[in-house]
Amino acid sequence: MNKEILVGKKLISHHEIESITDQIAQSLDERFGASPTLPVVVGVLKGAAPFMFDIVRKMHTIVDIELMDVSSYKGTASTGHLQINLPLTEDVAGKDIILVDDVVETGLTTYELIKYLKEEKRVHSVTTVFLVNKTRNRKYDVPVDFSGMTYDEDKFLIGYGLDYNGLLRNILAVYEMDRQDIAKLDEISARDHAAALAIMDKAK
Numbered sequence: 001m002n003k004e005i006l007v008g009k010k011l012i013s014h015h016e017i018e019s020i021t022d023q024i025a026q027s028l029d030e031r032f033g034a035s036p037t038l039p040v041v042v043g044v045l046k047g048a049a050p051f052m053f054d055i056v057r058k059m060h061t062i063v064d065i066e067l068m069d070v071s072s073y074k075g076t077a078s079t080g081h082l083q084i085n086l087p088l089t090e091d092v093a094g095k096d097i098i099l100v101d102d103v104v105e106t107g108l109t110t111y112e113l114i115k116y117l118k119e120e121k122r123v124h125s126v127t128t129v130f131l132v133n134k135t136r137n138r139k140y141d142v143p144v145d146f147s148g149m150t151y152d153e154d155k156f157l158i159g160y161g162l163d164y165n166g167l168l169r170n171i172l173a174v175y176e177m178d179r180q181d182i183a184k185l186d187e188i189s190a191r192d193h194a195a196a197l198a199i200m201d202k203a204k
Contacts, residue, residue, distance in 0.1 A: 006181050012131075017172065022058060032098070040066055040097050041100060045069040050161045095123050098127050098129060099129065101128075103134055104130045114126050126143075129147070131160065134152075158177050165185065
């Protein structure tokens with residue numbers, strides 16, 4: 001199945017992604033190039049991975065890289081605390097953290113992560129980097145130090161780390177999803193699930 005199937009509006013092109021990551025890498029070099037300690041880039045899985053690695057490969061500053069898998073909600077309801085599914089592997093006390101995520105929307109996960117890093121991990125500072133700053137549903141006042149774009153609509157976005165039910169993170173652009181896109185991806189997911197079940201049945 002070819003991944004280039006979307007019909008919705010393209011918000012960020014491949015060329016624009018290259019420009020965004022160039023600019024953010026340069027800004028981070030300017031901020032941390034003379035730091036007494038090596039900054040730690042923390043990517044929030046899974047969505048931040050493409051964006052984070054494109055940035056760090058363009059930076060001239062030596063950085064440490066960490067990945068975290070976290071959640072602060074179940075379904076659409078907040079749990080009121082941060083659940084860490086994949087923790088940091090190194091001691092980051094006293095370090096400058098560059099926190100990278102694909103999107104900030106309500107701000108809940110970012111708020112909880114910053115609180116966790118500062119209060120429990122005792123980091124020196126947290127600089128936030130987002131691909132998309134979705135402002136319409138913001139509920140928590142969190143810092144947005146760098147972002148690829150500000151988006152004030154309430155539509156579902158996909159591509160370049162952003163997913164729909166785990167699909168199409170690997171498109172090198174960002175799209176607004178159209179209803180046709182959602183229906184198409186639901187159909188692909190259903191066919192994939194059925195095919196997997198059929199393979200399992202044959203293996204019995």
